[in-house]
Amino acid sequence: MLATEKPRHDLRWLVAAGLIPILLCLLFTLLEAGQMVKRQLAVTSSMLMSQAENISDRARVMTASLQEYKNHRCADIKDELQEYGSMHPYFRSVGLIENGNVICSSTFGERQDSIEDIIRRPLPPEHKDLWSLSVAGTSGVNNRPAVLFMHEDRDGFASYALVDGQYFIDFIWAAGMRHDYDISMKFGDGFAMFSGVPATRQSDKQWGNHTLNTHSDRYAITLNVTSSRSELLYNWRQVLLSLMPMALILSLLFVALTSNWLKRKSSFRDEIRRGIERSEFSVHYQPVFNLQTQKFSGAEALMRWQRPDGHWVRPDVFISAAESEGMIVPLTRYLLQRVIQDSAQWQLEPGFHLSVNLAAEHLQHDEFMSDIRAFAAGMDHLKPTITLELTERSLIGEDRMVSQRLAELRREGIIIAIDDFGTGHCALSYLQTFPLDYLKIDRGFVNTIESVDGETPVLDAIISLADKLALKVVAEGVENEMQLRYLQNHGVSFIQGYYFARPMESAVLSEWLQEHNGSVPQEPTTR
Ligand SMILES: Nc1nc2c(ncn2[C@@H]2O[C@@H]3COP(=O)(O)O[C@H]4[C@@H](O)[C@H](n5cnc6c(=O)[nH]c(N)nc65)O[C@@H]4COP(=O)(O)O[C@H]3[C@H]2O)c(=O)[nH]1
16 A cells, blocks of 8 residues: 655655665775776786896896906907997997996997996995996986996996886886876886876876886886876776666666565555554453463453455564554554453453553653553453563663563552563563563473473573562463473463463453363363
């Protein structure tokens, strides 16, 4: 049944249901795009680094070969040096150095220039035997970077190779162009060679930029690769295009499910309200047998709901719906009224225990006390002992107000029972804090009884706990004689279950009790 008016917060639920998959998709794809950019950066870095290491390997071999010319006169070796310099790729010049001065080079032959003059900067203060340094230019080619590779020995003799920086710039430029990366590479603490114009470089701190810094394991090479925001956005768009259709389908599905849920939710609320107005709810009563007096000394009131189409709604379904839809208090008030009406036809012994179930929310309600007192007043003509059955959940938090209310009602002769004991998830401390009289063992525990002489540790523990706390015990859901005997042997006095009686209509309760009290049935009833 459709709710006639759709509250505004229902619309919020629908909007949230529609947006959540889309927002999650946006977030997930953004994260995935970030990961893709990082993976691409790593691939590019590794490719560039191995290229740079490859050229460094060649320079190292070159400088090692030149070591054999130590103590040779330049005039004797300059042709060979020239051949080295021109026959091998990458090298701008190679040569030999003594005490910081170039004594022979492949380009100029014999000369006496200091190496610092050639690279136009001081040498690094500390260096190993084999080292390298990138420089902005050399005295011969001052507008193009170069990388100096040195192989020094302890006598002040060194061989060197100058690699033209254009090789490095070319391959970092090619890699950078493909992904719009900014790449810089430097050797030692030297000049950083860039893939583009330094002035146009993106700031590393900009949103969407990713930077990867790597160092070679074998050479003093530092590589810095920064991707731009546009790279991230490009990847994001690619992932979004593949995942967004699924997110849209999910979004529609969520909206449909939420709308369905809202319909059911609001229709349940309306239907319970209408059910109360149309008296669709009724009360059935399940007698409780007292093993000590061998009489049915009480009955539990259990709500029933029959829809106009004849369909019975299960109590656990409509009770929990009423609780979550804020309808449990009106529904319980209706039940209390119905019990008073039903009782007009009954004849009961004074003190007969009549128990009703109460929800946690009702205990907190402002009119709880007046509701119960009005019920007690309405039942006064039969002088029953009214029992309030509360679930463990009702007592969570050890609410002082609830405790005081229950204590007050007890003083007025009302009995408090804890229902479905052991099935809630709450601390046992409430057993001491709250004023209680009865403990009802859930039928789940009764079901664990396998033989009259067997052991059911949890059930036994519950019975002995109740005994220690001086609480009377009612066992629910007793269906056979074996369970009955077991409970009797363990000192349980009150038995409720199909073995004795199923919940019955009000019209038959009084007669049934008269018929059975005093002559307890030996066989289970078939009602
Ligand atoms: N298998 C089996 N079941 C047995 C046997 N003997 C009794 N029962 C069932 O066990 C349930 C006992 O009620 P409950 O533990 O208070 O559990 C109740 C109670 O928590 C709730 N409920 C019912 N009426 C009301 C009510 O008026 N107000 C509130 N707040 N809750 C109610 O719904 C639950 C289910 O009620 P029902 O379906 O009537 O189910 C009843 C009863 O029909 C047996 O031998 N075997």
